Amino acid sequence: xxxxxxxxxxxxxxxxVPLEEDWEYVRSILSFLKMFYDSTLRISSSxxxxxxxxxxxxxxxxxxxxxxxxxxxxxxxxxxxxxxxxYEQYWGNxxxxxxxxxxxxxxxxxxxLDFVNLQFS
Numbered sequence: 001x002x003x004x005x006x007x008x009x010x011x012x013x014x015x016x017v018p019l020e021e022d023w024e025y026v027r028s029i030l031s032f033l034k035m036f037y038d039s040t041l042r043i044s045s046s047x048x049x050x051x052x053x054x055x056x057x058x059x060x061x062x063x064x065x066x067x068x069x070x071x072x073x074x075x076x077x078x079x080x081x082x083x084x085x086x087y088e089q090y091w092g093n094x095x096x097x098x099x100x101x102x103x104x105x106x107x108x109x110x111x112x113l114d115f116v117n118l119q120f121s
Contacts, residue, residue: 028075035064052108055101062087 007017039057065087068080091097105111
């Protein structure tokens with residue numbers, strides 16, 4: 001059963017009820033947006049310290065944005081290009097990054113293991 005009032009309210013504010021192609025678009029961007037959701041959960045906990053993970057998450061998001069911007073997926077490319085611009089604005093200049101965030105990354109023992117594993121692989 002459909003709520004007719006819901007459809008009327010959506011028509012007033014957003015152009016109507018989502019169509020099947022709207023849902024297809026949502027499905028196509030879901031995996032891209034999930035990385036932001038997962039990162040947010042990892043670095044915004046209040047029950048344990050997360051500052052050592054912050055820059056690792058930021059760099060991982062930058063890497064994924066770069067990968068998506070080079071892909072041929074036309075459904076998300078415009079959104080990814082805009083996000084890449086914002087990412088570059090905030091994180092693209094190494095001199096603008098808070099050095100303490102980088103120090104916590106380097107001092108984290110788990111990160112040291114990641115760097116060692118990169119050298120030997």
